[in-house]
Each structure stands twice: as structure tokens, then as C-alpha cells.
Amino acid sequence: MSTIASLDRIGVGIDTARYGHRVSFLRPDRKPAAKPLTVMENRAGYQALQDRLNQLHEQHPTAHFHVRIDAAGQYAVNLELFLRGLNLPMTISVGEPKRNKDYQKAHFPKRTTDDTESQAMARFAVVELPKATPPTAPALLLLHEVAGRLQAKVKQSTQAINRLHNLLARAFPELATLTEDLTTG
Known part of the structure; x- marks a missing residue:
């Protein structure tokens, strides 16, 4: 079983929305790696996400971030471009909303909050280890x-x-x- 001191990967699930993205961070044992975060669609929100990722990287320098983003419109594109610009060990996969929702229903059938959706995406990222989505030209x-x-x-x-x-x-x-x-x- 993984311990906090020897994390090799951290799943980051991001449920995108117009006024704020919900971000969850999971260890390989499916326990939280950090408290969930709401990221507003502005400079301060993106800075808060970068700060949280940098903090996790400092705590776990060998960990690789496996990020799963819900591909829901322009806000997902903005977020993806921002994340690709960060200098962190990271694999970014972008999933279709229906597939993400189906995965969430399979693993968290009785919960339907934004927190649950971001947790499901973090779980998918850290457990399933999806291939990276190539950057869009x-x-x-x-x-x-x-x-x-x-x-x-x-x-x-x-x-x-x-x-x-x-x-x-x-x-x-x-x-x-x-x-x-x-x-x-």
C-alpha cells in the first residue's frame, strides 16, 4: 500500500464549469492527497491551482500528476492550455462529459455533486492511468x-x-x- 512519503503519482480530477472548476486530488490508495479546491475562471483561481500543484510537488517530488479534465466547452480548453504551460511532471487527459459521468455513476452511484464528479475523474486518472491527450494545435x-x-x-x-x-x-x-x-x- 502506498504511503504519503512514497507517492509515485497523484490523480487530479477537474470538473469544469462556467463560474468555477472543482478540483480533487487523490493518492493511488484513493485517499485524498489534498483538500478539494474550487478554481474560479480568472487569474486568481488559476494561481490558486498552480500554488496547490506546486505545494503537492514540493511535498512529493517524485510524484507524477495524472490530470483528468472534463471536456465541457471553452473553460476546459482554457484550463488545459494553462496546465500544459506549467513546469510540472504531468500527464493530461481530456474526457468526454458522458464517459466521465458514466464512470462517476459506476463508482459513486448515490452521489451527484461537483465534488463527486471531480473525485471520480481523479480516481479514473490515478487508477486507470489514461493515455495523454495530445495538445491541440x-x-x-x-x-x-x-x-x-x-x-x-x-x-x-x-x-x-x-x-x-x-x-x-x-x-x-x-x-x-x-x-x-x-x-x-
Whole structure:
């Protein structure tokens, strides 16, 4: 059984969210390596995470961090880029939310908090030792951002057309019998 003095790895599970990420730290024996941490999506939050990781690295200099991040949107991307920039022994894996949720339900079936989700990801990282997710190329990050904005504009246009159709149907109901598609003229 591992002891605190001889940790070779630490599982770090991160449940990402818009206003704050929940981070859990587990030893190989599945006991906490440190208290869970809420990381806000700002400089102070990221600094708190870096400080905690540095503190753990000082306490356990031979330990390798196995980080599992929930891939839930732009916040996960920000966090991943930040973690990849740290000079610490670290393997980062990014998992799909459904797969992470299924793992959490299998190992913690009666608990559904953010703490539980980050604990499940930390457990997955330290027990299953998933392969590292390769870093995303900067050009693909930019393309992803452009595609996201385009998708938002398409959604916005669809909503505007639907509002127009609704307004026309209420103001001029017989228009629907005169033309099938308003966009063709």
C-alpha cells in the first residue's frame, strides 16, 4: 500500500464549469492527497491551482500528476492550455462529459455533486492511468473558436426568422396560404 512519503503519482480530477472548476486530488490508495479546491475562471483561481500543484510537488517530488479534465466547452480548453504551460511532471487527459459521468455513476452511484464528479475523474486518472491527450494545435484552437462563433450566428439568425414568422402569422395569417417560403420572395 502506498504511503504519503512514497507517492509515485497523484490523480487530479477537474470538473469544469462556467463560474468555477472543482478540483480533487487523490493518492493511488484513493485517499485524498489534498483538500478539494474550487478554481474560479480568472487569474486568481488559476494561481490558486498552480500554488496547490506546486505545494503537492514540493511535498512529493517524485510524484507524477495524472490530470483528468472534463471536456465541457471553452473553460476546459482554457484550463488545459494553462496546465500544459506549467513546469510540472504531468500527464493530461481530456474526457468526454458522458464517459466521465458514466464512470462517476459506476463508482459513486448515490452521489451527484461537483465534488463527486471531480473525485471520480481523479480516481479514473490515478487508477486507470489514461493515455495523454495530445495538445491541440493553435490553428485548430482558432478554427474551433471561429466555428463556435459561426454556429452562434446561425442560431441567432434562425431565432430571428422564427420570430418574424410568428409575428407575420399573428398579423397576417393568410400569408401562409399565399407563399410557402418567405425567403424566396
